[in-house]
Amino acid sequence: xxxxxxxxxxxxxxxxxxxxxxxxxxxxxxxxxxxxxxxxxxxxxxxxxxxxxxxxxxxxxxxxxxxxxxxxxxxxxxxxxxxxxxxxxxxxxxxxxxxxxxxxxxxxxxxxxxxxxxxxxxxxxxxxxxxxxxxxxxxxxxxxxxxxxxxxxxxxxxxxxxxxxxxxxxxxxxxxxxxxxxxxxxxxxxxxxxxxxxxxxxxxxxxxxxxxxxxxxxxxxxxxxxxxxxxxxxxxxxxxxxxxxxxxxxxxxxxxxxxxxxxxxxxxxxxxxxxxxxxxxxxxxxxxxxxxxxx
Amino acid sequence: xxxxxxxxxxxxxxxxxxxxxxxxxxxxxxxxxxxxxxxxxxxxxxxxxxxxxxxxxxxxxxxxxxxxxxxxxxxxxxxxxxxxxxxxxxxxxxxxxxxxxxxxxxxxxxxxxxxxxxxxxxx
Numbered sequence: 494x495x496x497x498x499x500x501x502x503x504x505x506x507x508x509x510x511x512x513x514x515x516x517x518x519x520x521x522x523x524x525x526x527x528x529x530x531x532x533x534x535x536x537x538x539x540x541x542x543x544x545x546x547x548x549x550x551x552x553x554x555x556x557x558x559x560x561x562x563x564x565x566x567x568x569x570x571x572x573x574x575x576x577x578x579x580x581x582x583x584x585x586x587x588x589x590x591x592x593x594x595x596x597x598x599x600x601x602x603x604x605x606x607x608x609x610x611x612x613x614x615x616x617x618x619x620x621x622x623x624x625x626x627x628x629x630x631x632x633x634x635x636x637x638x639x640x641x642x643x644x645x646x647x648x649x650x651x652x653x654x655x656x657x658x659x660x661x662x663x664x665x666x667x668x669x670x671x672x673x674x675x676x677x678x679x680x681x682x683x684x685x686x687x688x689x690x691x692x693x694x695x696x697x698x699x700x701x702x703x704x705x706x707x708x709x710x711x712x713x714x715x716x717x718x719x720x721x722x723x724x725x726x727x728x729x730x731x732x733x734x735x736x737x738x739x740x741x742x743x744x745x746x747x748x749x750x751x752x753x754x755x756x757x758x759x760x761x762x763x764x765x766x767x768x769x770x771x772x773x774x775x776x777x778x779x780x781x782x783x784x785x786x787x788x
Numbered sequence: 789x790x791x792x793x794x795x796x797x798x799x800x801x802x803x804x805x806x807x808x809x810x811x812x813x814x815x816x817x818x819x820x821x822x823x824x825x826x827x828x829x830x831x832x833x834x835x836x837x838x839x840x841x842x843x844x845x846x847x848x849x850x851x852x853x854x855x856x857x858x859x860x861x862x863x864x865x866x867x868x869x870x871x872x873x874x875x876x877x878x879x880x881x882x883x884x885x886x887x888x889x890x891x892x893x894x895x896x897x898x899x900x901x902x903x904x905x906x907x908x909x910x911x
């Protein structure tokens with residue numbers, strides 16, 4: 494991957510551009526690196542960015558607000574405003590600018606205007622929810638988000654955010670429901686499956702742990718290299734064998750599943766060990782992992 | 789883990805040989821059919837049907853080729869719809885950037901932090 498953590502002041506223009514593009518696509522929040530890249534590499538010849546220029550300006554503006562660089566953000570907004578005078582997207586950035594400075598009333602006014610102008614755009618309502626979150630009004634944000642989801646029921650990002658909010662409130666049942674809605678839009682995404690399995694496992698109780706195990710197995714089917722899902726299988730099977738009332742067949746099934754997953758984890762660590770600079774630390778890990786075996 | 793869903797054994801040398809031979813036989817049958825038509829045109833005979841041996845050779849080589857190819861191709865692989873997610877981190881997947889807020893510790897990085905909103909701060 495181009496975009497691993499390193500010193501961004503010395504990279505070439507193309508590498509910098511490539512890195513920004515990658516971060517845009519994978520929704521990474523690496524704001525300090527974006528600002529560093531912009532200031533040292535890309536701002537020297539912004540015209541070379543051609544078509545990407547305005548997207549990059551937007552990305553840099555948000556990153557600058559994240560790093561508390563209101564001067565840079567202001568500069569980006571001005572540049573965009575010059576290019577697109579009446580744009581609502583630029584106005585949204587303006588709203589975010591006021592949010593970052595804590596001028597909530599002004600920002601709210603802007604968002605109200607934007608929503609009135611375009612009812613169908615979910616982005617502005619999401620900013621309203623984000624404003625409530627920024628002011629620390631988490632319960633009101635949850636309520637507003639639920640209202641938003643009544644009209645925009647397929648908005649998977651909103652469901653994901655709702656799930657995260659419920660998790661901070663330790664409301665696992667509702668978080669699991671929100672995560673299931675996210676899964677409706679992306680049923681083969683192993684990361685979402687694993688997250689839902691984590692939530693179910695946390696809820697505890699035989700039924701939930703069995704459901705968690707099923708989801709972990711499903712995540713493994715789609716992404717066989719997922720180490721967390723492997724650990725999830727081991728933990729849920731161990732938990733079921735130890736505490737739940739099971740038939741002998743079920744017990745055997747869970748034991749074999751757990752041991753198979755454990756074997757895969759050990760193999761993974763062994764490949765790392767053979768390539769690592771200091772193999773001794775891996776032998777400790779492997780021993781600890783082996784200790785989780787059910788006999 | 790990908791399992792041998794088709795139930796076929798992995799490709800042995802015999803399968804590869806049969807695949808090569810039947811492919812050559814198929815090409816040969818096509819060539820002989822073309823040759824046959826040329827011969828008929830030269831001897832001014834009407835063309836009604838290909839000779840039986842060419843038809844037999846075509847069909848036989850086709851069947852053997854199909855059978856041998858399924859063995860050479862190997863077992864079915866599951867559709868890896870999710871291969872890109874193997875390397876993604878939860879930080880990126882769960883970032884929900886439409887809801888990003890700026891009320892966090894990075895505010896202290898601002899050069900005007902001490903002067904903002906009346907913070908009593910001994911600089």
